[in-house]
Each structure stands twice: as structure tokens, then as C-alpha cells.
Amino acid sequence: MSAVRPTGPLDRVAGAHDAAVLAVARRGEPVARAGLADALQVTPQAISKILSRLSDRGLMEEAGTVSWGPGKPTTLYRIVPSSRRAIGLHLSRSRVHGVVADLTGAVVARHEVPITPGDEPAQLLGLLTGAARELARAGDGELLGLGLGMPGPVDSSAGRPRGAARSDPWHDVPLRDLLVEELRMPVLLDHDSRAALVGESWSQPGLLENAALVLAEDGLGASLRLDGTMVRGAHSQAGEVGHTVVQLGGVPCPCGRRGCAQAEYRAALDRGDDALAAEVLAAVVLNLVRLLDVDRVVLGGRSMYAHHAASMDAVRRALAEGLHGESWVHVEVMLSTRGVDLIAAGAACEVLEHEYGLPTALVGPSPE
Numbered sequence: 110m111s112a113v114r115p116t117g118p119l120d121r122v123a124g125a126h127d128a129a130v131l132a133v134a135r136r137g138e139p140v141a142r143a144g145l146a147d148a149l150q151v152t153p154q155a156i157s158k159i160l161s162r163l164s165d166r167g168l169m170e171e172a173g174t175v176s177w178g179p180g181k182p183t184t185l186y187r188i189v190p191s192s193r194r195a196i197g198l199h200l201s202r203s204r205v206h207g208v209v210a211d212l213t214g215a216v217v218a219r220h221e222v223p224i225t226p227g228d229e230p231a232q233l234l235g236l237l238t239g240a241a242r243e244l245a246r247a248g249d250g251e252l253l254g255l256g257l258g259m260p261g262p263v264d265s266s267a268g269r270p271r272g273a274a275r276s277d278p279w280h281d282v283p284l285r286d287l288l289v290e291e292l293r294m295p296v297l298l299d300h301d302s303r304a305a306l307v308g309e310s311w312s313q314p315g316l317l318e319n320a321a322l323v324l325a326e327d328g329l330g331a332s333l334r335l336d337g338t339m340v341r342g343a344h345s346q347a348g349e350v351g352h353t354v355v356q357l358g359g360v361p362c363p364c365g366r367r368g369c370a371q372a373e374y375r376a377a378l379d380r381g382d383d384a385l386a387a388e389v390l391a392a393v394v395l396n397l398v399r400l401l402d403v404d405r406v407v408l409g410g411r412s413m414y415a416h417h418a419a420s421m422d423a424v425r426r427a428l429a430e431g432l433h434g435e436s437w438v439h440v441e442v443m444l445s446t447r448g449v450d451l452i453a454a455g456a457a458c459e460v461l462e463h464e465y466g467l468p469t470a471l472v473g474p475s476p477e
Contacts, residue, residue, distance in 0.1 A: 126151070128467045130159050131168065131188060132314040135213050139172040139185035160186055167192040167250075168212065168465075188212060191249040193464075196241055197308075197457025199301065200233070200259040202327050207240045208450050209248040210457035212465075214312040216450050218247030230278050238291045253464055254295030255288065256456030258304030261330060264345045265299045271345075297459050301452045302330040302348055303339060308455025309407050309445060310334060311462055320405040321397045322445075323350070324452075325390065325412040325420075328371040331397060337467075350393050383416050387423035394424045395431045398440055409445035417444055 129149050134140055142160065146153045163169040170189050174182035190211040199206045202224065209218040220243050222236055241255055259279075262271040268285025285298040299307075306322040318337045324330045329351035333340040340347045351371035352364050359368025360376045370393050377386035394406055406424070413420055424442050432438050445451050 124465075125467060126155070126159050127163060127168075128465050130156070130163060131212075131465050132467065134169060134186070134188040135311075135314050137213075139187045141175070141183045141185055143183070190215060193250045193253055193461070194248040195253045195457040195460035196244045196255040197304075197453040197455065197460070198237060198240060198255065198257045199304075199452035199456065200237065200257060201301075202260075205233075205236050205240050206449060206453050207244050208453040208457060209244050210454050210461070211248065211250070212461065214308060214454060214458045214461065216447075216454055218244060219450070220244050220247075228278075230282050233278075234284075234287055234291070237288065241288075241292055252294070254297065254460045255292060256297045256299070256304060256459040257284070257288070258299055258301040258452040258456040258459075260327060261300040261302075261349060262344075262346045263298060263300040265297070265303075265341070266345065268296070268298045270298075295460070297456070297463060299456065299459060300330065300332070300345070300348070301326065302332040303341070304455035304459055305409055305445070305447075305451045306332040306334055306407070306455065307339065307462055308447065308451065308458040309409075311455075311458035311466070317405055317407070319401075319403045320407060321348075321394075321401065321403045322407040322409060323390070323394055323397070323413075325374070325408070325410040326452075329374055329390070329393060331393070333397075333401060333403075335401065335403070350397065353393070353396070355389055355392050378412070378416070383419045384423075386416065387419040388427075390420050391423040391427035394442075395427045398428060399431065404439060405441045405443065407443055407445050409447070409451045411449060413444070414448060 130145055133145060133148055142153050142156045146156045160169060168189060169186050172185040172187040174184050176182045190213045193212040194209050197208050197210060204224055205222050207220045208216045211217050220240050222240055245252060259270060264271055269281055269283055270279040285296050288296045302322055302324040305324055309322060310317045317334055320334045322332045331348040331350045333348055352369045354368045355370045356368035356373050360372045361367050362369035362372035370389055374386050374389045377389060408420060428440050447454050
């Protein structure tokens with residue numbers, strides 16, 4: 110089975126309309142034909158056909174009626190969360206954390222296994238496939254596939270981790286193809302921070318159209334969504350803020366340079382200097398906001414949750430000072446509510462988005 114299912118022009122047109130209705134329905138409240146027609150600027154007749162099609166596929170269902178005055182009561186519709194599910198895995202240096210997410214992106218099952226330092230790719234592949242098979246037994250509805258988020262750089266088009274150094278055991282391994290061969294299901298591979306932002310966007314449709322997500326895990330990374338489109342870059346490396354220099358002649362970084370943001374951040378935490386670590390993070394966020402003009406910044410990752418109070422204060426202070434005098438510029442800073450599920454849930458949502466998300470052009474390499 111291929112990792113990405115091809116679609117023809119007619120499929121994409123129908124899919125865009127269906128996806129738009131599902132996006133409105135994912136907000137949680139039951140919806141009516143008239144409201145959908147007005148929101149999407151299409152005729153009520155077109156909405157009726159879309160709702161019929163989605164209901165036939167089990168994605169939507171009737172949710173009672175409501176009367177708003179004289180005349181026939183209006184039928185309401187809602188999404189069916191249990192109709193579809195996807196597996197999401199997060200591969201870090203210490204563990205494989207996996208979830209099953211329903212059609213709304215809500216987590217319905219979890220599974221985690223530790224990683225032994227020094228494990229080779231063959232052993233790690235066994236852990237990944239074992240976790241996926243365990244999770245495949247959980248949840249209801251059609252299983253769409255597997256999403257995997259991992260530290261970058263990751264070439265999601267080729268399905269290969271590129272690795273920060275050739276000594277990385279995963280460097281240029283055809284990981285997606287290996288998983289497809291073992292599991293016989295569609296697989297999507299992506300950078301952990303991009304998966305996280307897709308998950309945040311899927312669960313909050315329309316909220317994060319111009320946003321950055323800054324992830325603090327083993328290192329620092331970021332993902333970008335501009336004008337509703339995920340930004341990948343010419344080499345699938347957009348958002349590698351961990352290797353931007355914040356201190357000339359600073360702490361040595363494994364990449365060979367000094368003063369990289371993630372090296373400075375990690376060194377400060379190792380010294381117990383949470384305040385300095387928060388200042389490093391704040392500098393990264395301010396630079397992103399200045400460069401990209403986003404209006405929302407999401408902070409997440411295991412390290413972030415452990416030090417979130419200091420991090421949030423430092424980021425908000427840096428933005429207030431850095432944007433001083435520009436009262437028309439508003440940037441909202443929020444902490445992801447997904448906790449340790451952030452990347453795994455996001456990877457599952459990437460599978461859901463591939464099947465039912467609004468079609469958008471990628472900036473950078475196109476999917477196969």
C-alpha cells in the first residue's frame with residue numbers, strides 16, 4: 110500500500126467542499142444546513158449533497174432538530190468522532206510514545222515504550238512496529254494509517270530522516286518505506302515540531318492561520334504556518350531554530366558551531382539556571398515573530414512543560430519589549446494543552462489532515 114493516496118481533479122474538488130464542512134463541524138457544536146451554506150458561501154442545495162455524502166460515509170450524522178420560529182424544524186448535524194482513527198507515534202531519544210486519535214484529533218488510547226541508549230535502527234524499527242500494532246487494536250472506526258514525528262531534519266517527501274550528522278543512526282534510512290513494508294498501512298513521516306503544529310491546527314480549525322509553534326524537547330525546534338499553509342522550505346528544514354546562533358563564541362554545539370540556541374538552552378537548564386534558559390527561548394520566539402509576523406505562538410514539549418511558568422513570563426516580556434511602540438501588533442502566546450501527547454497526537458492528525466483536510470500547496474518539496 111502506498112504511503113500517499115493519489116487523487117484526481119474531481120476528487121480534490123469534492124474533497125475541498127467535504128473538508129470545509131468537516132472543519133466547521135470539528136469545532137464541536139451541531140451545525141445546520143443554512144449556517145454551513147452561509148459560512149462556506151455555497152448554496153443550501155450544495156450543502157445538502159455534501160452532508161448526504163458525508164453521512165453515507167459515516168463521517169457526519171443527524172443530531173436532532175431545532176425550531177427558530179414558524180415552519181419546519183431545522184435538522185442539525187454533527188461529526189462522528191469514532192468513525193475514523195489514526196495512529197500517531199513520537200520517536201525521541203529516550204522513548205516511543207504513541208496514541209490513537211479519533212476524527213476530531215482527540216486521544217482515545219496511549220502506549221509508550223522506553224528506548225535503550227545505543228539501539229540500532231533495526232531494534233528501533235521493531236519498537237515502532239510493535240507500538241503501532243498494539244495501538245491498532247485500540248479505538249473504533251476505520252484505521253487510516255500511521256503518522257510518525259521525530260527530531261529533524263526530516264525529509265517528509267522522501268520519508269527519510271536526514272539527521273543532523275552522518276553519525277546519527279537514522280541518517281538517510283528509508284524509514285517510511287520500512288514501516289509501510291512491515292505494517293501494510295499508509296505512513297507519513299515528519300519533523301516533530303511540524304507534526305505538533307498540525308495537531309494544534311487540526312483541533313482548532315481556523316485559529317492558527319499565521320502561527321509558530323516552538324518545541325522544547327531534547328533540543329529546540331519550531332514549525333511555521335503562514336496564511337494557512339504549513340511552511341517546509343526548500344530542503345524541508347524550515348523552523349530549525351535550534352541551530353540559530355544566539356551567543357557568539359558561546360557553548361559548543363554538536364553541529365560544530367558555538368552559541369546555538371538549543372546548546373545555550375540546554376546548558377542553562379543543566380546548570381539549574383531556568384531564568385537564563387527562558388531568556389534564550391524568549392529570544393528565539395521574538396526573532397520568529399519579527400521575521401515572520403505571526404499573530405500566535407504555541408509553546409510545547411516536555412522541557413517546556415517542566416519550566417513553563419518561567420518560559421511564558423520571559424516570552425511575553427520579550428515580546429512586550431521587542432514590539433514596544435507597535436500597539437497595532439498583537440501576538441498571543443499560548444501553552445499547548447496536549448501535554449506529553451503533543452507530537453504523537455499531531456502525527457496522527459497529519460494522517461487525518463491528509464485524508465480530510467483542506468487541500469493546500471506545500472511550500473517546498475511536494476509529497477510523492
